[in-house]
Amino acid sequence: MTPSPHAARWAARAGVVLTGGATLLALAATAALAAPVDPTDPTAPVSPVVDGAGTGGLDISIGGDNPSSAITLILAITVLSVAPSLLLLVTSFTKIAVVLSLTRNALGLQSAPPNQVLTGLAFFLTLFVMGPVISDINEIAVQPYLDGQLSVGQAYDTGVEPLKDFLLANTRSDELKLMVGLSGEEAPADPQSTTMLTLVPAFVLSELKSAFIIGLVVFIPFLVLDMLVSAALMAMGMMMVPPVIVSLPFKLLLFVVVDGWALITTALVGSYSGSG
Template sequence: MKRLYLLFVCVVGVCFFQAAGFAQAEPAPVTGAEMALPVPPAASTPLRLNIGLEGSAGTGDVSVAIQLVVVMTLLTLAPSMIVLMTSFTRIVIVLGFVRTAIGVPSAPSNQIIVGLSLFLTMFLMGPVFERVNNEALQPYLAKQVTSSEALDKATTPLKEFMLKQTRTRDLEFFLELGRFPPTKVSDLPIRVVVPAFVISELQTAFQMGFLLFLPFLVIDFLVSSVLMALGMMMMPPSIVSLPFKLLLFVLVDGWHLVVKSLVESFHI
């Protein structure tokens, strides 16, 4: 009897839940007052968010997602671009040679050398950056050009600066490596101009460093000869020559001469 009673209760419960489900599925009758109420558009139309750069009368540009990827890539490569596509390379190498030639590897410190090189780079590259701002950035912000056109216009002043500092043999070397046909200077791709410019800058910086080493090397020779003549074999010549090199560098206003030579070497 208990089993029959439990079976009966289960059957009644299943029937009750099915009836409740059918009752919820059936739509309620709509009265006249309810038909007169306006249906809000938010209930019938789902929310949408459209992001695009296509205006009603302007030409289409790349999507925001692609632009964000390009911007993040440029921010990641910005240190390399500053080092390799500006005057920073030559300046920091020459200032490092000056510090080594004097014989004080910790004065001035690396932070001062890099900071001075960065500000000198900003000073030298000021006209180039102004051209980039006037010819590429401002027209792009005013929506007069697309992002690809702005990038091409921004590359042109940098390419002209690099070509002005690059040796012809370095350009020909990379053209031969890349198996390029004879190309006009104005039509050279940026992937040829940048490595040729870096090689030329390294060559120029090492030449300037060699010339800076010569006067200090003469002082080292003189001090070593005097110490040998006096029989002071155990006295390190670098300790004795360091004050004389510092005195010479201060008397000739060395930092002024070095910075002036660096700025004039770019012929801007």
């Protein structure tokens, strides 16, 4: 027997009611199981074990008493970046390079010896002259700093003293007074109190002046030889022949006979005797 449509609708409504009731019962059971509980008292924090140094067992030092390798590497890169300026301004390189260049010009040579040779010779002569100063700086400043005995500021203040002595020993008083006057500062009580910002340009000016004086002395004999060759060519009516070409072999012969490179090297190194 087929149920009537009215009975079917009532059956569907009854199913929905039963399903909703079951769902409510399930939610009520879940809420009962998850009922809140009273909070417990918080526990006191446990203090960390503190060692004798008072650091809580945590070591954040970078190298202890000695400078770390990272800081040393950064300082080394910084020094290398300004090394060319230091080499030119606070050593004997300026005067040696200028004198060697003037000697080559006095001989009438344009590219012999080449610039690389002259620069290399000037560099090694600079190391020879500055050897005692570099040794003093390394002994009293660099090594104590690497051993952790001096800070960066203390190492600089200590290491600059030998360099300042070298600069003062090779700086003319006229150039030093000039730079002190241009700086607008009061004259120092003694030369040792001069700041490096004033002393370095005064030293460079003194080196250039000394280099030009030595270059003038080197130029005079070759100039006289050029004049003699030129007069001889004019007397023979050979005015179309460049005197420089004729005099060049005689200048080279004279330079070799008197051992010119040895004389110039002796004069350059001897000008710094007792200044380190």
